[in-house]
Amino acid sequence: METWPELHKAVREALKSLSPGAGSTMVAADLGCSSGPNTLLVVSEVMNTIGAHVQETADNYRSRAIIEVQFFLNDLPGNDFNLVFRSLDQHQRRLQGLAAVEEKQAAVPCYIAGLPGSMYTRILPCQSVHLFHSSHCLIWRSKIPEDLSNGTHVNADNIYIGKTTPKVVVDLFREQFEKDFELFLSLRHKELVSGGYMVLTFAGRRREEMPMQGGVARVWEVLSQALEYLVPKGLVEKEKLSSFNMPYYAPSLDEVTQLIKQNDLFDIEDIRLFESNWDAYDDSDGDVVLNCSSSAENIAKIIRAGIEPLIMNHFGEDILEELFMVYAAMLAKNLEKGKAMCPVIVVILNKSEL
């Protein structure tokens, strides 16, 4: 994974915030862990880094640091935590096996717990966490901006910020992001110990891109078009489309940097933006999509996995198959212009020592 180096660095720094002495417990939490194949990868990466650190202390100081880890996996209450719990046993055995064969790594006990709740609320006790990780979660807003959900303003049949979105609506999306992100920073600041770290990864925009430009707006604009296509077919009501908006905002690198600085709770240890292909299976070079149909199918699956519950709640289950078929066909056409890249922001934040 592209962001593992940042995670390794933050784990090593966060270890320094452990109280010295025997029997230290490091507390880590992954926010928006989901229940897919990647959920426990983060735990493995953190544990491998801690294991290597413990081994290094043993090699260098002839006495091994004694560390235990409490790892919280957080997501919204609707997440399939049971699926995660069922895969834990196998995961623990794999970790122990790895530690046994890997000479450079000590086995460190890790206690994993599910933590249902929104990251836009308090979820852990004051000053109890050494490391927060969150990947592809902070793009989600806590809610649709009120003046959009109550109909004061409308978004001209866009479901996210599109080329025809009025400026006042763009501002509503941005303001909702600002409120959510500031709230998130102040909540995590309370929960982190002094010297604690956060590694946050989320889709965003390049510096020069306006909110209706870039790789995030592009994929949602095509989904708006697919929904619109279903209106004359009688599958989607026009009023339903007008009142549907995504609780989403892709901030620019500058917006994120400015908010963190303004907020003044964290030091930015590192911030950068990289481009990742929306089609995770396409690792070809250059900008040309070699097989637009199969690439579009792959992207449609990712987008569907992310927003199926929202679409179902608003439009009903019956449109799903047709909608995503039309979406994939429209995306395939769109990909003839070039690859759909998603700008991703990764930032390491440190709660400075008092």
Ligand SMILES: C[S@@+](CC[C@H](N)C(=O)[O-])C[C@H]1O[C@@H](n2cnc3c(N)ncnc32)[C@H](O)[C@@H]1O
């Ligand atoms: C695209 S998945 C990312 C999964 C995983 N972290 C990864 O990088 O592959 C986004 C996850 O964020 C979760 N999520 C969205 N809003 C959230 C919130 N307010 N609090 C906690 N989790 C949230 C969703 O339920 C979903 O599981």
